[in-house]
Every structure is written in structure tokens, then in C-alpha cells.
Amino acid sequence: MxxxxxxxxxxxxxxxxxxxxxxxxxxxxxxxxxxxxxxxxxxxxxxxxxxxxxxxxxxxxxxxxxxxxxxxxxxxxxxxxxxxxxxxxxxxxxxxxxxxxxxxxxxxxxxxxxxxxxxxxxxxxxxxxxxxxxxxxxxxxxxxxxxxxxxxxxxxxxxxxxxxxxxxxxxxxxxxxxxxxxxxxxxxxxARKESTGFIFNRVWAAIKRESLALVAQGVSTPSELDQMCQINMHTKIGPFRLMDKVGLDVVLDIENHYAAENPHLPVGPRQLLHQYVDAGYLGVKTGRGFYNDYL
Missing domain, CATH: 3.40.50.720 (NAD(P)-binding Rossmann-like Domain)
Incomplete structure (x- = not known):
């Protein structure tokens, strides 16, 4: 070899x-x-x-x-x-x-x-x-x-x-x-051209960011929005459960990267993520994120 x-x-x-x-x-x-x-x-x-x-x-x-x-x-x-x-x-x-x-x-x-x-x-x-x-x-x-x-x-x-x-x-x-x-x-x-977020992640980023914005603005809650997605989109889990699985620190890193490329993105989703990450609530890997039932 x-x-x-x-x-x-x-x-x-x-x-x-x-x-x-x-x-x-x-x-x-x-x-x-x-x-x-x-x-x-x-x-x-x-x-x-x-x-x-x-x-x-x-x-x-x-x-x-x-x-x-x-x-x-x-x-x-x-x-x-x-x-x-x-x-x-x-x-x-x-x-x-x-x-x-x-x-x-x-x-x-x-x-x-x-x-x-x-x-x-x-x-x-x-x-x-x-x-x-x-x-x-x-x-x-x-x-x-x-x-x-x-x-x-x-x-x-x-x-x-x-x-x-x-x-x-x-x-x-x-x-x-x-x-x-x-x-x-x-x-x-x-991905046939260089693309930040590649293929599916660009679609997911839009869903994730708007979901975070809805909660940051007080329009909905993580659990209620997840339930709507499960009903209307026939998914097993909603975006907030999925973010908890990925790790909220990872989600925040990715959002910061998108924002560095596009400073016009809304700050509310990142501020909401910061609240959880700064408190040590990173999702499944720490036992608590948007949900607290992982322990």
C-alpha cells in the first residue's frame, strides 16, 4: 500500500x-x-x-x-x-x-x-x-x-x-x-455548481429560518409549529425537533455563516438560537433544547 x-x-x-x-x-x-x-x-x-x-x-x-x-x-x-x-x-x-x-x-x-x-x-x-x-x-x-x-x-x-x-x-x-x-x-x-447550502439544505434553511422567526416574533411556539408541519406536510417530526437533533450550536454556526454571506437576513432567528445556546440548551446531546424531554 x-x-x-x-x-x-x-x-x-x-x-x-x-x-x-x-x-x-x-x-x-x-x-x-x-x-x-x-x-x-x-x-x-x-x-x-x-x-x-x-x-x-x-x-x-x-x-x-x-x-x-x-x-x-x-x-x-x-x-x-x-x-x-x-x-x-x-x-x-x-x-x-x-x-x-x-x-x-x-x-x-x-x-x-x-x-x-x-x-x-x-x-x-x-x-x-x-x-x-x-x-x-x-x-x-x-x-x-x-x-x-x-x-x-x-x-x-x-x-x-x-x-x-x-x-x-x-x-x-x-x-x-x-x-x-x-x-x-x-x-x-x-450539486452541479458551487452553492452555499448545497441542494436540500437551501430549502431547509428557508423553512428553518422562517420557523425560528415565527417563534422569535411570538406568533407561534416550537411545539405548535411542529404539530402543524406534521399535519400539513406529513412529516414524522417538525423543524424544531429536527434542530434539536442536529444540535442548536451547529444550527447557530450555520446561520451565522449564511448571515456573513448575506447581511440582509433577519437577526431574530439567530437571537433566538443564541438564547438557547448561551444557556447550554443544545438539544438532544445535552438533554434539552427547544424541548426538554430528552433526559
């Missing part, structure tokens, strides 16, 4: 996938769910995180959910989940690396430089970022042709993925993932 010392070789698509792991960088809410989906084909998945507690919780989550999720994937076979706080070990031999760390541009630039330096020469490096295009992460990357966005929603229940070029991504990488990812029970759709 070739490694980072051989990075002067031209990029080529990864081979021998069945004997190589997928590595997820970040053991948070989405990182562990992404790892779960890639663990349904009998191979090894690695989770890297500096927090031992987060790594342990992520491994336990995957192990608990894996039997049922694997059974729902055609041809699925339970794989192996492994975690590490050593980035070199986590990346060794990986054919696909997915970054799922907080939405901080400075941090992502640094991490992508490290991933590009340490990963095998043919590894694909993707970002799960929900708001930043990977064209903004390339400052320290020598091989941008293998970098792209692969944005997941909330697997295993929301299994669409946005695939978007960094602007320098090899066309073969995009075509390869469009064909390969459905084997893991996830379904990619290509």
Missing part, C-alpha cells in the same frame, strides 16, 4: 476498497452516524477524535445501531468499528476520509492540510460541512483534485448526500462516489 511518503505520484482513484477502511474525522452527532452507514458492508470504519469520551460514545452508538441498520441495506454485512486519538493510525490505508468537525473555517483549513499530508496518495478526502464549500479549505492542500464536499444529512433516517466539487476536484472522483456510495445505503446527488 502506498502512503504519504509517495505523494509525488499523480492522483488515481482508490482500488481494493474491500480491504481498506473508511475514516471519519469527528465523533459528534453526524460523525458517528456517517460511520454507522459505512460499517454496513463488512469492512472496517475508523473514527478519529481527540476526545476519548466522544470516541467511546461514538463506538457504542454504532455498535448498538449496526444490526438494525445493516439489515435495512441490501446485501449489508456488519462491519467493524474502531476509534483512535492518533490521526496517523486512523488514516492508515483509508480509501475515503470524511471530515465531520465543527463549522469553523480556520480549523477546517488546518485539518485538510493535515489530511492531505498524511493520507494515502489515492485516498479521497471529503468534507461533511453543511455550509462551507471545500474550495475554501485548500490553503494547505497540495492535491485539491481529490478533495470535495460529501454532505450527509441525518442518517440512517435521512440518507441523501450532496456531492459538490471543490472547483479542482477530478471528475473521476465525483463519478466514482456517485456509483459507490449507494452500496452503503446512502444516496448521492451532485
Amino acid at each position: 502506498q502512503n504519504a511518503t509517495e505523494k509525488k505520484n499523480p492522483f488515481s482513484l482508490p482500488v481494493n476498497l474491500e480491504n481498506r477502511p473508511v475514516t471519519v474525522i469527528g465523533a459528534g452527532t453526524l460523525g458517528r452516524r456517517i460511520a454507522l452507514m459505512f460499517c454496513t458492508r463488512g469492512g472496517e470504519v475508523r473514527i478519529y477524535d481527540l476526545s476519548e469520551e466522544q470516541r467511546q460514545q461514538a463506538v457504542e452508538f454504532v455498535q448498538q445501531q449496526l444490526p438494525a441498520v445493516t439489515a435495512s441495506v441490501p446485501g449489508g454485512t456488519e462491519g467493524r468499528i474502531f476509534s483512535s486519538g492518533d490521526l496517523t493510525i486512523a488514516l492508515k490505508d483509508a480509501w475515503l476520509i470524511i471530515e465531520a468537525i465543527p463549522e469553523r473555517l480556520d480549523l477546517k483549513k488546518k485539518v485538510f492540510g493535515e489530511l492531505d499530508k498524511l493520507a494515502d496518495f489515492d485516498a479521497i478526502i471529503a468534507s461533511n460541512s453543511s455550509s462551507y464549500p471545500t474550495s475554501q479549505f485548500l490553503d494547505f492542500v497540495e492535491h485539491p483534485e481529490r478533495v470535495l464536499n460529501a454532505h450527509f444529512y441525518m442518517p440512517p433516517t435521512q440518507n441523501a448526500i450532496d456531492i459538490m466539487s471543490s472547483g479542482s476536484t477530478d471528475r473521476g472522483v465525483i463519478d466514482f462516489l456517485l456509483e459507490e456510495l449507494p452500496r452503503y445505503g446512502v444516496f448521492p446527488f451532485e
